Amino acid sequence: MVKDKHRNKFLIIMIHICIFIVIDFFYNKHMNILSIVSRYTKWVYPDINLSLDFFGNFSCIHCSYDVRNIFSNSQPNDIVFTTAIGRVVNLLIFLKTLRTTGSMAQVVIIIDENAYESLTKDTIKSAKECGAQFFIIGVVNTDNNKYIGWYMTLQVMKNNIGKINRAIIVDLYDTVFQGDPFSGFMQSNLLYLADENTKFKVCPLNIEWVENYMDGRRFRKGWMKEFYLCSGYIAGGYHQVVNFLEVIWSKSNLAHYWNDDQGLLNLIYLKNIVPIVAKTDNLTIRHMSFTPYIKSGAIGEVQILLRNNMNFERYAQVIHHYYVDKNLSMSIYKACPRTNPNHTFYHRTVTDKEINELEANNTIY
Numbered sequence: 001m002v003k004d005k006h007r008n009k010f011l012i013i014m015i016h017i018c019i020f021i022v023i024d025f026f027y028n029k030h031m032n033i034l035s036i037v038s039r040y041t042k043w044v045y046p047d048i049n050l051s052l053d054f055f056g057n058f059s060c061i062h063c064s065y066d067v068r069n070i071f072s073n074s075q076p077n078d079i080v081f082t083t084a085i086g087r088v089v090n091l092l093i094f095l096k097t098l099r100t101t102g103s104m105a106q107v108v109i110i111i112d113e114n115a116y117e118s119l120t121k122d123t124i125k126s127a128k129e130c131g132a133q134f135f136i137i138g139v140v141n142t143d144n145n146k147y148i149g150w151y152m153t154l155q156v157m158k159n160n161i162g163k164i165n166r167a168i169i170v171d172l173y174d175t176v177f178q179g180d181p182f183s184g185f186m187q188s189n190l191l192y193l194a195d196e197n198t199k200f201k202v203c204p205l206n207i208e209w210v211e212n213y214m215d216g217r218r219f220r221k222g223w224m225k226e227f228y229l230c231s232g233y234i235a236g237g238y239h240q241v242v243n244f245l246e247v248i249w250s251k252s253n254l255a256h257y258w259n260d261d262q263g264l265l266n267l268i269y270l271k272n273i274v275p276i277v278a279k280t281d282n283l284t285i286r287h288m289s290f291t292p293y294i295k296s297g298a299i300g301e302v303q304i305l306l307r308n309n310m311n312f313e314r315y316a317q318v319i320h321h322y323y324v325d326k327n328l329s330m331s332i333y334k335a336c337p338r339t340n341p342n343h344t345f346y347h348r349t350v351t352d353k354e355i356n357e358l359e360a361n362n363t364i365y
Helices: 002-041 091-100 113-117 121-129 146-159 204-211 238-250 252-257 261-270 326-335 352-360
Strands: 079-084 106-111 132-136 166-170 175-177 191-199 227-237 278-280 285-287 318-320
Touching: 079 091, 079 146, 091 106, 091 121, 091 175, 106 146, 113 132, 121 132, 146 166, 146 238, 146 261, 166 238, 191 238, 191 285, 204 261, 227 238, 227 261, 227 285, 227 318, 238 261
Parallel strands: 079 106, 079 166, 106 132, 191 278, 285 318
Antiparallel strands: 166 227, 175 318, 191 227
């Protein structure tokens, strides 16, 4: 009886030790990755409130163009995430075009102190009227903001489990909306990524980005025929997006090179590290790079590209890389003119100085 008592006590102690070792392993693994990020960015994980507000009404000034909604079904528990590190541009146009579509989704801006402090009070006020929620994450010293943006997006999502239905992570500086990005086509049990309608074999830069994460190994010949994914758009249901971000973060120790995030995204896809049920969402988003003048035009007229059916006609809800098409870029300014001279860093390609001159001369491109 005494032996059994000692044996049980010993087993309990061993179980506690094993639990401690497992917790310590995962904690240290997490902290080691954080230390890698900190080394390259001088960034310290912030102690901030990560709770989301869920608004239903927005007093946002709308733009003027033909909205292209298709089965729009956004709800206040759908979230658009984006990031601004070091600087901000296109913020109000991003928000105003989204609200012009009637989208009810929340908007979360992951932003560092330098970027936030560059905004005028009027810009911040107007952004909040459009439903922007700012999460200020301290100072970050890096040109590549995606890793930190992805990491903080993951933390916000995990902190609001049970409150979020679907999420879209999209670039801020060069994105506008022709329609509500949340539609009946986006299922909450799938993950959606989008390619740029271009194969690796014709883009050495994307091959180089992937090779930067391959520890000296060469890009596989079998991958050349694949269309490379764009890191500027990730979407899907809550669990699908969280799981994908967890994998990205678990692989971020590969980022000791601190290379382009798109290389890591494509390596994860090419190696099938995360099975992507819905690989592409090219029915929703149009990347303008490489194909700026095909089925393009002013905002409200840009169509998606289906490489297997170029005669297919359907308008994009999301336009990415709008700056590569000068006519499109200028049409966005015309459709969404600045309404307050204190709104700064307003447009991606039309500078504040040029806007001041246009307003002084009462002319619009």
